[in-house]
Structure formats: C-alpha cells, structure tokens
Amino acid sequence: MMTDNLRAALFMMAGSSAFAVNDTFLKLLGDSLGMFQIITMRGVVVSLVFAALLWTQRATITALTRRDRWFLTLRSGAEMGAAFFFFKALFNMPLATVTAILQVVPLTVAAAAYLFLKEPLGWRRLSAILFGMFGVMLIVRPGTDSFTMASVYALLCVGMVTLRDLTTRVMAKGVPSSMVALTTAVGVMLMGAGGSVTEIWVMPAPVSWVWLGGTVVFTVLGYYLVILAMRTGELTFVAPFRYASLLAALVLGWFVLAEWPAPLTFLGSAIVVATGVYTLYREGRLRRRAMAEKAGLPHAPGEC
Template sequence: MARSDNITGALLMMASMAAFTFNDALIKTLAGEIPLFQVMFMRGVVTTIAVAIIAWRMGVLGRRLPRADWGPVFFRMVGEIGSAYFFVTALFNMPIANISAIMQALPLTITLAAALFFREPVGWRRMLAIMVGFVGVMLIVRPGTEGFNVYSVYGLAAVSFVTLRDMATRRLSRDVPSMTVTLITSVFIMTFFGLASLSEPWAPVDARAALVIGGAAVMIIGGYLFSIMVMRVGEIGFIAPFRYTSLIWALALGWLVFGDWPQTITLVGAGIVVASGLFTLYREMQVSRRARAEQKRRLSLGPRPR
C-alpha cells in the first residue's frame, strides 16, 4: 500500500527529532572532558565540510544571496550562534530531558513573536494556550526553589534565540535555497566557536572523543536534512505535532545513558507545554483552513457586476 505524503512527513519529522536528540546526547557525554567551545568547533568543522559537499552536489554552492536577504541571514546567524551556546551550556549542566522539556515551548514563543512583530492574527484561544504553556515552563524551571539553577535560564535564553532564528527565517525570500542558508550558518557557527575556543586551553582528543564528535556531526547533518525534507511533503498542520517526539527520545536517552529521570512536577510542566503547543497548532490549522475556504468561496463567486 502506498504511503501518503502526511505519513512520510510525520516519519521525516520524527527522524529529524531523533537525530537532533541523539546529537545532544552524544555532545553531553563529553561534558567535563572537552571544553564546550572546542567541542562545538570540532563538530562544526565536520558539519561544514559535509554540508558544503551536499550543497555542491545540489548545485547551490556559490549561489549569491539577494541583498534584501542579508539582514534576515545575519539575524538568523545571531539566533543560531546564541541558541547553540546557551543550549549546549545548559545541556552540559542539567538533565537532557529537562532542557528538552524547556525547548518544547518553541511553538508557543514563535506564535507569540509572529503576533507581536509581524502582526499575524492570534485569537484569544491561542493566546490563552500560550499563557497556559508558559505556566508549564515555569513548573519545569521553578524559579526560587531548590531545584532551580542558572542553567534553566540558559535554556530559556536558548528558546529566545531559536525564536529569533525562526523569525528571521520567515523573512527570507523563497528564492534562497535552504541548503545555502544551512551552509552559511554552519560556516559562521564553526568560525565563531573556533575563535572562542582560543580563549581557553584545548583538551587532548582521544579516539573515543573523536568518534563521539564525528557521530554528533552525522546526527546534526541528518537532522538538518530531514527537517528540510519535511517542508517539502505533506501538510504542516499534520506533521508539526510530531516535533514533540524529541521529548520522548530525551526522556529515554536521559534514563538509559545518564541515569536521569525528571521529577514529577517537571513531567507535569512538560505535559502542559506539549498540550498547549498541540492546541496552538490545531487552532492554527483550523484558521488556515477557514481562510483557504473563504478564498475559494470568493473566487467561485467571481467579480461583482458593476
């Protein structure tokens, strides 16, 4: 039986989330062994070479960016670099499931940012879901309690920078290939962390560490490619909820690899965030369908006679 585009898109989204989460787990195993900047630079070198080869094979290597896209690409790089630094720092210092749970707030922050900066309409139901979702985030972070630490704030900073990245991506023209943007981003991340790594002594890299960094690079490349492929098949309203499978992977890897299991209140907060995000996606899908139906109705009526 032939597989539908929606099922294919869902499988690609789950594969993308699995790849990104395995990358996180591999990077986390190097915490305390190799400095963060060194790890990010070495992974960046492998990633950039691989992405450049893929871009060359796709025929987009050397494509010039339109001048109008320079600004969005710059802010996208700022968002990518900031999110990488804050996310990996938090990852090095807190359970992988906890930082993953905080990152599940992204659909909520992106919807809110689109409403504030792009004047995209957000009804009271979605706004209420966003507020409830942020209550869930506070249950995960728990400021003012014994379980709170500064790295929870780093996680929130990572969410902010990813939101900036995605808002900048929305401003890119459709003529810019996704792989071109990925390559530019990868080059600048590699350069930034390469320069930052000069501020601290490098640690020796044995065969195991080199294998882990290589594996992380393979996973991050896979995550990029799957996420690009997702955008080309199926309905985004059907596919987007499968983004939350990353939390399942984070819970499983946190328990199996690091022996961590979140507290009950963290799981409750994560559940609230996920439920709020799913409701927001559902409402966005409904609004989009109504808009398309209204547009079709108007086209079918034709121009009014004068």
C-alpha cells in the same frame, strides 16, 4: 498504501529523535572536552557537508537580494546565541529538562509572529500560549533550588531560537535550505573558534572521537529528515510529531546518562506539549480559512 502525511510524520519523528541522540553525544563529550572545542570541531565537519550539498545545487549567496543576505546574517547570529546558551544549559542540567523547555518554541514563535509580523492570534491560541508558559514555569520552578543559571541559559536559548525561526519565516522562499544551513553552521563554527581561545585544547580520546562522529552524523541526519518531512507532508499535520524528541530525550537520559526528571518536570512538559499541539492545530485552521476565503469558498464559523 502509505500517504505523504504518514511518511512525513515518520521523517519528523526520526529527525527529532536524531537531534536528541546528537544532544546525548554532546553531553557525553562535555566530560572530556571544552565546550568551544566541541562546537568548533563539529562545526568544521558539518559546514563542509552543507558546503558540498550547496555546491551540487550550484547556488551562490551573491544571487540573493540584499534583504535576504541581511536576514541570513541575522539568522546566523541568532543560531550562534542559541548554540552558546544551549551548550551551557545542556552541560549543567538533565537532557530531558533542557529538551522540555525548548518544546515551548512553537508557542513563543506564535506570540512573536503576532507581535512583530502582525499575524492573527485569537483568544484561544493566546490562552494556549499563556498556559504553555505556565508549564515552563513548572519545569524551571523560579525561586526554588532547581532554578539555576542553567535554567536561565535554557530560557535564553528559547529566545534565540524564536528569533531564528522568526527570521526564517520572513525570508524569501527561494533561498535554498542548504544555504541557510551552511551560513548557520559556519556562524556557529566561527563562534566556537573565537571562544576556544579561552580554553586549553586537548587531544580527544578514542571514545571521544566516536562521540564527535556521532554528533556530526546525527546533526546532519536530523536536519535532512526534518527538512524532508516539511517538504513531504502538510505542515500542520507534521509539526506536532517534533515532540518525539522529548520522548527520545527521556529514554536516552534514563538509559545512557542515568538522569530522571522530577515529577513537576513531567507535568510541565505535558502542559507544554499539549498547548504546542493545540497552537499548531489552530494555526492550521487559520491557514485553511484564509485559503478558503481567497478561493471564495465557504468555511466553518469560529474565531481562530
């Protein structure tokens, strides 16, 4: 019989892979449409989907506290920045390379939570974070010809995603996920609409409409499956399966986009993934230890 954790792992792998498929469609679109036009057209449809979902839940933003409304605004702003830098990186470097750099996010979130939220961070996890950053340096290789503005955009995207996830962490748990998704989608759409005035809009070719439809379907599918994974299984068990997106990006980049990363990118990616999985494991141990102490139960010794 399939357990909740196994079911959640399958949801997470499918959801993460769906985002990689979405990114492939976006890269294909970048050859025929402007970046902001793509963001705007996709944003309109995705916003309508999440608005319909929110309407079925009868949730309104006025029911939130002022604090949560402010956090929603900050999160949307971070997502807007993340989308902008991600698109700039995606259209100028291999899909798998961009995806590999973004795998460092669990490490940067752990470091930011320690610095700004005073969450505990032992020497083992700190060492894993520093080692993971070394892996990122192998991927972007500063000072070499492979380090371009696209590399800078990818790193800036990591910063924006870290801010987004940190904001999500301090938001009240009662805020509906569909409301968070809707405000984010609307913010990104408005950013795209504002930037699109600098571009000349073109009528998409028939195949471009197919790619656009693909981005909408796989964006919504990715959001839905990842949220479903988080709500079905244990977070510390499920989270490492998000790295399925890197494998999917490698396969899609090779077969669809004719891209193949350099050997050092593979090595750096392996380091980032390994340290990310280890960090998530240590966070799980810390959480279980705190719960045991709260319940008055014994726990295994060891610093987390």
